[in-house]
Amino acid sequence: MTADTVLEVKNLKTWFYTRRGIVKAVNGVDFTLKRGECLCLVGESGCGKTVTALSILRLFDSPPGRIVEGEVIYEGMDLASCTIQRLRQIRGKDIAMVFQNAQSALNPVFTIGDQIVEQINAHGQVSGADAIAKACRLLEEMKISQPERALKMYPHQMSGGMKQRAMIAMSLSCDPCILIADEPTTAVDVTIRAQIMHILQELKANRDMSIIFITHDLSLVREIGDRAAVVYGGKVVEVDTVEHILESPAHPYTIGLMRCLPDISTDSKRLPSIPGNTPNPIDMPAGCSFHPRCQEVMEICRSKDPMLMNIAGVHAVACHLFSDAGGKN
Amino acid sequence: MNMSGAQILQVRGLKKYFRVISGLIPRLSGEIKAVDGVSLAIGEGEVLGLVGESGCGKSTLGKTIMRLEEPTSGEIIFNGVDVVKLKKKDLQALRGKLQIVFQDPDSSLDPRMTVGGSIEEALIVHGVKDPAERNDRVAGLMEKVGLEAGFVDRYPHEFSGGQKQRIGIARALAMDPQLIIADEPVSALDVSVQAQILNLMMDIKDRDGLAYMFVSHDLSVVKYISDRVAVMYLGKIVELADKREFFQNPMHPYTEALLSAIASLRPASKERILLKGDVPSPLNPPAGCRFHTRCHRVMAICPQSEPEFREVAPGHNVACHLYA
Numbered sequence: 001m002t003a004d005t006v007l008e009v010k011n012l013k014t015w016f017y018t019r020r021g022i023v024k025a026v027n028g029v030d031f032t033l034k035r036g037e038c039l040c041l042v043g044e045s046g047c048g049k050t051v052t053a054l055s056i057l058r059l060f061d062s063p064p065g066r067i068v069e070g071e072v073i074y075e076g077m078d079l080a081s082c083t084i085q086r087l088r089q090i091r092g093k094d095i096a097m098v099f100q101n102a103q104s105a106l107n108p109v110f111t112i113g114d115q116i117v118e119q120i121n122a123h124g125q126v127s128g129a130d131a132i133a134k135a136c137r138l139l140e141e142m143k144i145s146q147p148e149r150a151l152k153m154y155p156h157q158m159s160g161g162m163k164q165r166a167m168i169a170m171s172l173s174c175d176p177c178i179l180i181a182d183e184p185t186t187a188v189d190v191t192i193r194a195q196i197m198h199i200l201q202e203l204k205a206n207r208d209m210s211i212i213f214i215t216h217d218l219s220l221v222r223e224i225g226d227r228a229a230v231v232y233g234g235k236v237v238e239v240d241t242v243e244h245i246l247e248s249p250a251h252p253y254t255i256g257l258m259r260c261l262p263d264i265s266t267d268s269k270r271l272p273s274i275p276g277n278t279p280n281p282i283d284m285p286a287g288c289s290f291h292p293r294c295q296e297v298m299e300i301c302r303s304k305d306p307m308l309m310n311i312a313g314v315h316a317v318a319c320h321l322f323s324d325a326g327g328k329n
Numbered sequence: 330m331n332m333s334g335a336q337i338l339q340v341r342g343l344k345k346y347f348r349v350i351s352g353l354i355p356r357l358s359g360e361i362k363a364v365d366g367v368s369l370a371i372g373e374g375e376v377l378g379l380v381g382e383s384g385c386g387k388s389t390l391g392k393t394i395m396r397l398e399e400p401t402s403g404e405i406i407f408n409g410v411d412v413v414k415l416k417k418k419d420l421q422a423l424r425g426k427l428q429i430v431f432q433d434p435d436s437s438l439d440p441r442m443t444v445g446g447s448i449e450e451a452l453i454v455h456g457v458k459d460p461a462e463r464n465d466r467v468a469g470l471m472e473k474v475g476l477e478a479g480f481v482d483r484y485p486h487e488f489s490g491g492q493k494q495r496i497g498i499a500r501a502l503a504m505d506p507q508l509i510i511a512d513e514p515v516s517a518l519d520v521s522v523q524a525q526i527l528n529l530m531m532d533i534k535d536r537d538g539l540a541y542m543f544v545s546h547d548l549s550v551v552k553y554i555s556d557r558v559a560v561m562y563l564g565k566i567v568e569l570a571d572k573r574e575f576f577q578n579p580m581h582p583y584t585e586a587l588l589s590a591i592a593s594l595r596p597a598s599k600e601r602i603l604l605k606g607d608v609p610s611p612l613n614p615p616a617g618c619r620f621h622t623r624c625h626r627v628m629a630i631c632p633q634s635e636p637e638f639r640e641v642a643p644g645h646n647v648a649c650h651l652y653a
Contacts, residue, residue, distance in 0.1 A: 161607050
């Protein structure tokens with residue numbers, strides 16, 4: 001762990017023990033988060049990106065969920081195994097989270113002001129007036145007009161975009177050093193999405209904070225990310241700087257994912273697609289979980305799961321095409 | 330495109346208002362003008378993309394054309410027949426040729442019916458009496474949408490989202506429709522599956538020569554599939570043009586903002602236009618031009634008078650005072 005690493009996730013496995021079987025939602029995720037950087041976790045639904053985020057703060061339901069293996073190292077402490085009391089001091093204060101659906105993440109019977117002040121008070125002795133002033137400043141930072149008025153509003157009185165911004169304000173209330181944003185723009189319209197992305201870009205520029213940005217939309221990655229990790233079947237399959245991964249992706253899944261996105265700037269006659277469906281996490285394919293859909297599948301892919309290995313600089317890929325055993329290189 | 334060809338659907342001045350009843354003593358407190366005077370036409374074999382943000386009335390427009398919602402006023406001419414004037418029993422015949430595919434494949438299939446049964450039901454409703462013929466046609470439809478005919482006895486929960494959407498499309502195709510209203514058919518799907526469904530819809534269109542009204546909030550998807558594109562804002566169409574013209578020369582400030590809000594894999598070339606605030610409530614839309622509260626090019630006239638929807642270039646219609 002180097003000096004500028006703020007969070008390190010090592011071989012994290014979060015499994016859910018259900019009646020229908022063991023759902024291996026996160027099945028060996030590795031990544032590091034550096035100070036001040038924005039790391040994007042990209043993947044389709046069911047790939048395990050949200051459960052990875054929830055696992056960092058152990059926010060999933062347990063039972064049925066359990067971290068069966070792995071470490072989440074924050075300031076020399078393993079969040080995956082520390083006491084729940086210790087974890088509570090970190091949740092919201094050091095590591096804060098913005099959820100996808102502001103509608104269900106906000107409490108409908110308290111005003112926005114009450115909810116922000118509650119979080120400020122939970123992590124420190126602040127006088128009532130100071131807490132309200134801070135809440136007001138935060139809403140202003142989120143470009144909410146008339147913040148004093150907004151503090152007195154209930155969630156149902158706000159529009160979707162406002163609620164999402166209020167929730168970002170709430171997550172910033174204790175000046176966290178890591179912000180986990182789980183698809184913060186999925187539930188809002190494109191014009192509102194542009195507003196929220198703009199706010200996040202400003203936060204990144206103005207605050208000394210690392211961001212984990214979770215999205216299914218590769219095109220948002222360019223706008224905010226420094227590095228991107230592509231997640232498939234509960235594992236990170238490729239990590240690289242955003243520029244490089246968008247220019248020259250290496251993993252067949254990343255390549256496929258980028259090709260099948262309709263792009264406004266090109267005139268395509270026919271969209272390339274990835275055959276098949278995302279794997280069922282109860283019944284993962286043996287070997288590399290992508291092999292049934294892969295164009296370049298080899299014999300070894302069916303039996304052996306490739307490791308995530310560095311191929312150049314910060315570029316790491318989990319694919320036999322790049323391993324010694326498979327051998328393109 | 331295809332404007333010279335026969336027009337399969339013409340909509341003139343269509344309105345759909347929903348009455349809002351509220352209060353302790355229930356009384357009419359207002360009307361939501363979900364669709365407020367929409368006129369458009371779709372030619373044979375043409376794809377019209379209809380874009381707008383949530384709440385702009387695009388889904389209501391689709392449902393009203395099908396008469397799944399009763400229109401408040403206006404005309405809907407499908408194949409020369411005024412749909413608005415049709416009696417309930419005559420609607421049946423119409424709906425074989427005018428079909429709809431819904432956004433959420435999960436809630437549009439009956440979970441307790443096999444998928445074969447769901448598709449067959451469409452044939453039964455439309456009077457295909459011979460069971461052997463129905464079976465053949467169900468198998469043919471399954472194949473057409475890229476599913477194994479052997480899957481007919483399975484239930485919806487055994488399929489993935491993309492496969493369920495294929496079944497929804499198969500059911501819509503049952504009576505060889507001429508026009509399918511596709512209401513956000515790919516928004517619930519993952520990108521890798523979205524491409525499969527879009528390609529399937531293109532293939533079916535090319536083979537069977539049917540027309541689509543493709544409703545979506547995603548301009549990049551609309552660009553891929555459409556021949557012409559219409560933009561809706563608060564119940565009205567604000568811009569309508571051929572695809573090429575639309576993307577090369579967008580005129581309405583709202584269209585400009587929508588286009589600039591799209592994230593692209595390529596670096597952005599222009600400064601992004603950030604719209605202020607949210608879409609106003611359709612219960613109480615702004616006076617004058619409905620977009621003036623968020624417009625970055627608002628002028629003195631905009632709050633006062635509503636711009637007319639007019640042709641400003643060949644085949645390019647805009648409702649904006651900038652082009653008056």
